[in-house]
Amino acid sequence: MSKKADYTKTALQYNKRYRDTQFEKYRIMLSGLNLSGKILDHGCGTGLLSEFLKRDDLVGCDSSAGMLKVRGSGDLTNVEKLPYEDNQFDRVLSFSVLMNCKNPEKAILEIKRVLKPKGTIVCTFLKAFESKLKPMIAKNFTVKLETTCGEDTGLILEPKSVKQY
Ligand SMILES: C[S@@+](CC[C@H](N)C(=O)[O-])C[C@H]1O[C@@H](n2cnc3c(N)ncnc32)[C@H](O)[C@@H]1O
Numbered sequence: 001m002s003k004k005a006d007y008t009k010t011a012l013q014y015n016k017r018y019r020d021t022q023f024e025k026y027r028i029m030l031s032g033l034n035l036s037g038k039i040l041d042h043g044c045g046t047g048l049l050s051e052f053l054k055r056d057d058l059v060g061c062d063s064s065a066g067m068l069k070v071r072g073s074g075d076l077t078n079v080e081k082l083p084y085e086d087n088q089f090d091r092v093l094s095f096s097v098l099m100n101c102k103n104p105e106k107a108i109l110e111i112k113r114v115l116k117p118k119g120t121i122v123c124t125f126l127k128a129f130e131s132k133l134k135p136m137i138a139k140n141f142t143v144k145l146e147t148t149c150g151e152d153t154g155l156i157l158e159p160k161s162v163k164q165y
Contacts, residue, residue, distance in 0.1 A: 007064040007066065007067050008067065011064065011067045011070050012066075012070065014046050015070065021150060021151070022048045022049075022052075022095060023052050024149075024150050025124055025149045026049060026053075026095065027052075028149045028150070028154060029149055029156070030093075033122070033156070035053070037089075037091060037119075038090050039058045039059065039092075040061065040084070040088075040091070040093065041058040041061070041074075042061065042079055042094035042123075043061070043079055043094060043097030044058070044071060045067045046070035046071050059075070059089070060075065061075040061076075061082065061083075062074055062075075062077075063076065063077065063079070079097065079101060079110060080101060080110060081106070082113070085114070086114065087114070087116050087117065088114045088115075089119060090119050091119060092120075092121045093121075093122045094111070094122065094124070097123075097125075098123060098125045099125040099126050099128075104132070104136060108136050109140065112141070112159065117159055118158075121155075122155070122156055123155050124149050124154040125152055126153075127148075127151065127153050134155075137157065141158060142160050142161075143155055144158055
């Protein structure tokens, strides 16, 4: 699936089809990670991540009204232009989203803008998109961990520190 319309069409089947696959990615990427503070569920879809974490305080955003309807709440938006102020989030969790973006570089720059300077990003994308997405990501963030995450590549990232002179 890659088009936003597809997600709306299949929103009602999404959880049944993908819960186990996505839960495995969350387990691999999030076990032992500090998830304190304000969290953005970036491309939250139907809200499987909230269900996995048993948390109802994640800020969710997605471009599919159908997926958000299943989730029950969230901001209907394109992640290439987020409706949040700068330095808002302690963590941005982006599971299987960047590869769907028309302009992933814009989405990456938006993550950088809304993340606090000491924040953490977790992102995954299909392995086939690695050569396209990794250079864009590495230009903007320090890669703290890279791992195989089911069908995806999973990355834990931090903002590049700005040297003070
Ligand atoms: C494979 S689903 C993953 C959903 C969720 N992160 C999960 O773990 O189940 C991809 C999601 O990204 C959303 N998406 C794709 N492109 C987007 C964009 N440019 N802006 C916002 N959401 C987008 C889709 O609507 C869909 O809900």
